[in-house]
Amino acid sequence: MGAEAAVTQLRRGAVEHCVLALLEDEERYGYDLVHELTAAGLVASEGTVYPLLSRLRKDDLVATVWRDSPAGPPRRYYALTRPGQRALDDFRVAWTGFAAAVETILHRKHQEDR
Amino acid sequence: MGAEAAVTQLRRGAVEHCVLALLEDEERYGYDLVHELTAAGLVASEGTVYPLLSRLRKDDLVATVWRDSPAGPPRRYYALTRPGQRALDDFRVAWTGFAAAVETILHRKHQEDR
DNA sequence: GGCACTACCTTGCGCCGCAGGGTACTTCGA
């Protein structure tokens, strides 16, 4: 697995909660999220985001409403629910522990130093 | 996906390179790696590690030798190869970028603060 | 009319962690 492929695998499980984090302050629509996540390097295509949003909706972590766009097709807006907020809070804790574990191993001092 | 399940997904792609990092200074054997990775919370069972080690060997990122154990069955020791070291170096860079992206989104300031 | 952009969505593939199960050797106490 190359470093690129490894990052693809890392995204699993992270993207989902990053979406929740993006919805923490304001409702947003899918196409907008696609652009932001792509720019951040967290997804590679729409094919990741839309199925993910469907899952979040099915699990009641987000709620949706259709709104007309000033120009173009209508947009489906997503907003964080109470359970969604809880899931996000839990993940922040889990992420911190995970990232710390990886970094401890990745940057551990070489024992023979000095 | 709960926070636990999310971490399970996060491990994909990270565990592999953590193994390479553990081999950076010294050769080690599988059972030993299983214990260390389990203690670090990076794997949940042997069923993750042994197939992973086989993949690394197939891709020439590690080289192996059998050595007798002072007590018990013989051990297969794994050592980092040149390509393995390169893969590890690449991953450290990739990880840094990925972790930064996640943390930027996860802990971004709430715009309406103040 | 045709092209580009916006905005939604689906299907199939491939990959990997995990649970669970299996083999075999050594040691040690009953």
Add this chain to the structure above:
DNA sequence: TCGAAGTACCCTGCGGCGCAAGGTAGTGCC
């Protein structure tokens, strides 16, 4: 002597998700 516990290696099947690729419409401009 026999069996349990520990060491050490391994495999198979399942499930879940990111991705590539492709599909459907509505809007606006030339």
